[in-house]
Amino acid sequence: MPPRTASDPGPLALVVEDESGIADILVAYLQRDGMRTQRAVDGPSALRLFGQLRPDIVLLDIHLPGMDGVDVLKAIRSDSDTPVIMVTALADDVDKLLSLRMGADDYVVKPFSPAEVVARVRAVLRRTGARPAETRAAPIRVGRLVVDMEAHGASTVDDDGTLHPLPLTLTEFRLLACLASQPRRCFSRSHLIETCLPESDALDRVIDSHLSKLRRKLQDAGQEGLIETVRSIGYRLWPGP
Ligand code: CA
Numbered sequence: 001m002p003p004r005t006a007s008d009p010g011p012l013a014l015v016v017e018d019e020s021g022i023a024d025i026l027v028a029y030l031q032r033d034g035m036r037t038q039r040a041v042d043g044p045s046a047l048r049l050f051g052q053l054r055p056d057i058v059l060l061d062i063h064l065p066g067m068d069g070v071d072v073l074k075a076i077r078s079d080s081d082t083p084v085i086m087v088t089a090l091a092d093d094v095d096k097l098l099s100l101r102m103g104a105d106d107y108v109v110k111p112f113s114p115a116e117v118v119a120r121v122r123a124v125l126r127r128t129g130a131r132p133a134e135t136r137a138a139p140i141r142v143g144r145l146v147v148d149m150e151a152h153g154a155s156t157v158d159d160d161g162t163l164h165p166l167p168l169t170l171t172e173f174r175l176l177a178c179l180a181s182q183p184r185r186c187f188s189r190s191h192l193i194e195t196c197l198p199e200s201d202a203l204d205r206v207i208d209s210h211l212s213k214l215r216r217k218l219q220d221a222g223q224e225g226l227i228e229t230v231r232s233i234g235y236r237l238w239p240g241p
Pocket of ligand 1: 017018019061062063064
């Protein structure tokens with residue numbers, strides 16, 4: 001792990017665990033490895049923090065009070081492909097989850113060694129391509145659109161420089177960031193799937209559906225027509241003449 005700097009705060013892990021002793025240990029080990037952490041003790045607060053913070057990875061206990069971890073995972077997966085590692089006290093749960101094809105990125109069974117969990121977190125972050133700190137870039141500006149790779153967010157900017165954040169899902173953000181990385185270039189649907197939904201076996205129409213939601217949000221922000229469809233090929237960002 002390279003030393004941290006002010007511009008490299010490290011990946012953010014959301015630790016969802018109702019047993020405070022276990023959460024304490026996980027947080028201590030993750031922080032020692034250079035990660036930032038946030039904690040949640042139940043499903044609803046986990047989802048609220050997930051929406052607010054857009055963490056790089058989630059460590060999710062299955063047996064939580066109120067709403068169990070499987071439902072939390074479902075809710076996370078309904079709008080994002082952020083890596084999730086499920087934590088459980090029962091090996092049987094892993095079989096159940098695998099058979100449900102729930103889309104967790106890895107599984108850890110209690111009792112676990114905290115060092116092993118950190119190694120798994122690192123491996124999942126590498127595999128899922130969470131951008132390493134050293135490749136973080138300055139915000140990209142295309143017309144009135146600002147895409148901030150570091151903050152993982154996009155905004156529109158008005159005449160006096162005020163930023164208006166766009167409420168994007170992670171996949172929508174990735175698509176917009178990809179298109180904005182090279183304005184006017186046409187990206188094929190297969191390229192967008194590979195780049196923006198690498199963990200899924202998504203079809204072209206899944207990309208089309210994400211793109212149409214993204215367009216609607218841009219339209220709501222006064223940016224109609226920013227994304228063009230290139231017939232038979234894919235999409236491009238067209239900032240105008
Ligand atoms: Ca528990």
